[in-house]
Amino acid sequence: MKLDRTGLSLIVVVVMLLVSGPFLPSWMVSLLNVSMCYGIVVLGMMLLMRTGLVSFGHGLYYCLGAYAAGLIDQVWKMPDMLLMVAGSIVATAVVSAVLGLLLAKYREIFFAMLSLAFSMILYGLLVKSASLGSTDGFNVAAKTVGGVAVEGDTLRVTVFSVTAVILGIAAFLLHGYLASHRGRLAGAIRDNELRVEYMGASVFATVHFNYVVSAVLAGIGGALMAVNIGHIDPEMTYWPQSGEFVFIAILSGTGSVFAPLGGALVFESVRSFAYEYSPNTWQMVLGITMLVVMIFLPGGLWSLFTRGKAKEAAT
Amino acid sequence: MSVILDAKGLNKSFGAVTAAADINVAITQDSIVGLIGSNGAGKTTFINMVTGYLKPTSGTISFDGRDITRLNPRQITRLGICRSFQIPQLFNTLSVSENLRIGVGIVVQAGGRWGGGKGQGYDDPGRAVDAMLDQFHLGPYRNRAAGLLPEGTRKLLDIAMAMVVRPRILLLDEPTSGVSADEKFSLMDMVMAAVQEHKVTVLFVEHDMDVVSRYTDRVLAFYEGRIIADGEPALVLDDVEVRKFVIGGHAAAAGGGGHA
Numbered sequence: 189m190k191l192d193r194t195g196l197s198l199i200v201v202v203v204m205l206l207v208s209g210p211f212l213p214s215w216m217v218s219l220l221n222v223s224m225c226y227g228i229v230v231l232g233m234m235l236l237m238r239t240g241l242v243s244f245g246h247g248l249y250y251c252l253g254a255y256a257a258g259l260i261d262q263v264w265k266m267p268d269m270l271l272m273v274a275g276s277i278v279a280t281a282v283v284s285a286v287l288g289l290l291l292a293k294y295r296e297i298f299f300a301m302l303s304l305a306f307s308m309i310l311y312g313l314l315v316k317s318a319s320l321g322s323t324d325g326f327n328v329a330a331k332t333v334g335g336v337a338v339e340g341d342t343l344r345v346t347v348f349s350v351t352a353v354i355l356g357i358a359a360f361l362l363h364g365y366l367a368s369h370r371g372r373l374a375g376a377i378r379d380n381e382l383r384v385e386y387m388g389a390s391v392f393a394t395v396h397f398n399y400v401v402s403a404v405l406a407g408i409g410g411a412l413m414a415v416n417i418g419h420i421d422p423e424m425t426y427w428p429q430s431g432e433f434v435f436i437a438i439l440s441g442t443g444s445v446f447a448p449l450g451g452a453l454v455f456e457s458v459r460s461f462a463y464e465y466s467p468n469t470w471q472m473v474l475g476i477t478m479l480v481v482m483i484f485l486p487g488g489l490w491s492l493f494t495r496g497k498a499k500e501a502a503t
Numbered sequence: 504m505s506v507i508l509d510a511k512g513l514n515k516s517f518g519a520v521t522a523a524a525d526i527n528v529a530i531t532q533d534s535i536v537g538l539i540g541s542n543g544a545g546k547t548t549f550i551n552m553v554t555g556y557l558k559p560t561s562g563t564i565s566f567d568g569r570d571i572t573r574l575n576p577r578q579i580t581r582l583g584i585c586r587s588f589q590i591p592q593l594f595n596t597l598s599v600s601e602n603l604r605i606g607v608g609i610v611v612q613a614g615g616r617w618g619g620g621k622g623q624g625y626d627d628p629g630r631a632v633d634a635m636l637d638q639f640h641l642g643p644y645r646n647r648a649a650g651l652l653p654e655g656t657r658k659l660l661d662i663a664m665a666m667v668v669r670p671r672i673l674l675l676d677e678p679t680s681g682v683s684a685d686e687k688f689s690l691m692d693m694v695m696a697a698v699q700e701h702k703v704t705v706l707f708v709e710h711d712m713d714v715v716s717r718y719t720d721r722v723l724a725f726y727e728g729r730i731i732a733d734g735e736p737a738l739v740l741d742d743v744e745v746r747k748f749v750i751g752g753h754a755a756a757a758g759g760g761g762h763a
Binding site: 368369370372373375376378379380382383384385386387388389390 | 554575576577580581585586592594595596597601604605606608609611612613664665668
């Protein structure tokens with residue numbers, strides 16, 4: 189995989205986060221943490237949207253990743269942050285590989301609604317599971333990172349740093365995948381599945397693979413959120429959560445791996461400040477933000493950076 | 504010359520409508536075959552059966568000695584049978600070069616397995632795309648979205664996309680339809696230069712008899728799902744039944760002008 193401009197930019201961003209982490213105020217660390225976790229989830233949403241699919245049920249994998257992390261901590265008594273992330277990857281990869289066999293056959297509203305249905309099934313199961321805390325969920329706490337014990341302020345900075353590094357790795361790998369022979373098929377499938385098959389590539393296999401990748405990214409985001417927030421509950425797979433991911437993905441655009449990261453930061457900032465200064469109408473502020481973006485930037489915020497290319501393609 | 508494509512006893516019915524009736528045809532390697540006939544005669548049905556889009560009601564199709572009757576389009580493409588479409592099937596939001604890059608990537612991914620193990624990969628995908636753009640004179644459009652191309656260029660890109668996956672047989676469904684009279688021959692010259700360079704066997708559906716007689720070395724005339732004449736272009740186009748059922752139909756449709 190080549191280290192191009194995007195790869196180098198990602199390294200710069202991650203280094204800047206690592207260097208500035210210890211000096212940032214706690215409110216900003218929290219804001220960035222949540223943005224980074226959402227950003228990872230929305231990277232997966234971006235991959236699906238490039239393939240022509242919109243999932244209204246990615247809360248399923250976000251929640252599954254968080255619960256996998258929680259169970260590693262609470263049941264297996266191994267509160268290691270990296271182990272939790274690894275557990276979320278395995279859990280979401282297995283579940284999405286199975287569900288993907290069905291979902292990869294559907295498109296448009298059928299795909300969206302089926303994915304929503306699966307997320308609501310998990311919600312129902314969790315709500316009825318007293319051993320998993322039912323609607324209250326349970327607390328999660330990472331005490332080691334890669335076997336090294338961390339606590340107090342060091343823990344806060346370490347969790348922030350590890351989240352930033354994982355975000356960088358996820359974005360870098362996804363960028364490499366999108367530029368690969370197989371990754372390029374996403375846009376082709378969105379445009380014309382018939383032609384893809386008549387060029388000798390399997391639409392089903394590609395959609396299935398992209399679905400699993402997007403689910404794993406959602407799971408990683410969920411596990412990191414669990415570690416950052418310290419609590420998980422079934423709301424993570426409830427439909428408004430999935431809708432939030434779609435919201436950020438549309439707000440961001442799909443032109444680059446930077447789009448979801450920037451979009452998540454904008455979304456979380458608008459929400460946080462709106463909640464702070466307008467606690468009774470913060471949803472309205474978010475709605476107006478979305479409306480403005482959709483009217484003036486139908487390609488999402490990232491289209492601000494790609495207007496030149498779009499003009500070239502049209503002439 | 505060895506037989507590369509062999510159709511035996513092909514029949515295809517849609518309810519009470521017979522689209523193909525007892526079609527028997529053997530295509531030899533490196534030949535250029537024209538399929539003629541009025542609308543609904545069974546030409547596109549034949550192409551659709553060969554490329555796996557339709558399954559014949561009965562009969563068999565073999566490619567290079569292998570039965571491909573029940574294979575799907577992807578499997579058939581991977582064996583080396585590719586096609587273009589009457590309505591160009593492009594990746595409309597992607598640039599022209601990206602449309603071709605997709606095909607190069609598919610071939611590279613498949614590696615030595617392409618074309619039944621007889622195909623070759625591309626060493627340098629970028630150069631392969633450039634070469635394709637040059638060969639089909641698509642260079643000036645390389646960064647333009649395929650959905651914004653003029654119709655003749657869309658046709659050309661559609662054919663280039665079939666060629667970029669290195670076929671051994673290329674099936675073209677009305678390659679010059681929607682193309683202006685001035686551009687027809689330059690388009691066909693470009694396509695024929697490419698297929699001759701890569702030694703590709705070609706079957707193409709065509710309504711323009713000038714194009715048929717100029718570029719083919721064999722013609723199959725279809726009428727009501729059957730092949731009513733098969734042979735050298737001059738002989739087939741002069742056949743009484745062909746003149747009555749195929750060319751006559753075109754002459755009438757063209758207002759009595761006729762092309763032959």
